[in-house]
Amino acid sequence: MAVRFVTGNEGKVREARAYLEGLASVEQLEYDYTEVQSDSLEAIATHGAREAYEAVGNDEPVLVGDTGLFVDALGGFPGPYSAYVEDTVGVERLWRLVELEDDRRARFRTVLAFADENGTETFDGSLAGTIVPPRGEGGFGYDPIFEYNGQTLAEMDVEEKNAISHRGRALSTFAEWYAEYDE
Numbered sequence: 687m688a689v690r691f692v693t694g695n696e697g698k699v700r701e702a703r704a705y706l707e708g709l710a711s712v713e714q715l716e717y718d719y720t721e722v723q724s725d726s727l728e729a730i731a732t733h734g735a736r737e738a739y740e741a742v743g744n745d746e747p748v749l750v751g752d753t754g755l756f757v758d759a760l761g762g763f764p765g766p767y768s769a770y771v772e773d774t775v776g777v778e779r780l781w782r783l784v785e786l787e788d789d790r791r792a793r794f795r796t797v798l799a800f801a802d803e804n805g806t807e808t809f810d811g812s813l814a815g816t817i818v819p820p821r822g823e824g825g826f827g828y829d830p831i832f833e834y835n836g837q838t839l840a841e842m843d844v845e846e847k848n849a850i851s852h853r854g855r856a857l858s859t860f861a862e863w864y865a866e867y868d869e
């Protein structure tokens with residue numbers, strides 16, 4: 687069964703497709719579900735997946751993913767508001783803000799929520815790294831300013847990023863669970 691990933695973000699679809707290759711095909715569904723205002727990525731993803739399932743699921747399961755970048759020195763900002771901050775402040779200016787800090791540690795976190803008629807399952811993954819001046823042409827979002835092990839995520843190809851990333855880790859637990867689910 688194809689995994690129906692509800693998102694407007696092509697980068698997320700590309701990574702899910704690369705990760706799940708051989709296990710399941712990934713179909714992108716575009717539906718602008720409500721992102722509730724919450725500190726919890728689980729709550730945002732679960733609510734979004736339920737809403738998307740009811741609205742465009744047609745009785746078939748859907749997958750939703752919510753991601754946040756949490757900067758330690760900024761008290762976890764932008765966290766659940768990462769998409770809004772990318773659109774308003776922008777990636778370059780977030781770097782400028784973190785540049786003022788001695789502690790430049792940050793963490794990405796992704797929660798995937800899979801909804802069907804029985805309920806919702808969530809899977810999460812995180813990646814700790816450092817905020818640096820923008821480097822690299824790949825990836826999307828904050829990838830150019832997030833460094834892990836000497837490379838920014840934007841300097842990695844999809845497979846390299848998936849092997850270590852927050853989304854890759856969430857996809858790994860999802861894939862294990864989905865293999866049983868889809869039997």
Ligand SMILES: O=c1[nH]c(=O)c2ncn([C@@H]3O[C@H](COP(=O)(O)OP(=O)(O)OP(=O)(O)O)[C@@H](O)[C@H]3O)c2[nH]1
Pocket residue numbers: 692693694695698751752753754755768769770772773825826827828829830832839851853
């Ligand atoms: O450097 C990054 N590496 C990543 O791997 C990554 N994944 C998401 N993001 C960014 O974090 C925000 C989350 O927003 P988000 O999870 O709501 O996604 P989105 O709004 O882009 O798409 P949708 O799925 O909601 O339609 C958005 O600004 C995304 O660009 C990333 N940035």
Ligand SMILES: [Mg+2]
Pocket residue numbers: 721769
């Ligand atoms: Mg979003």
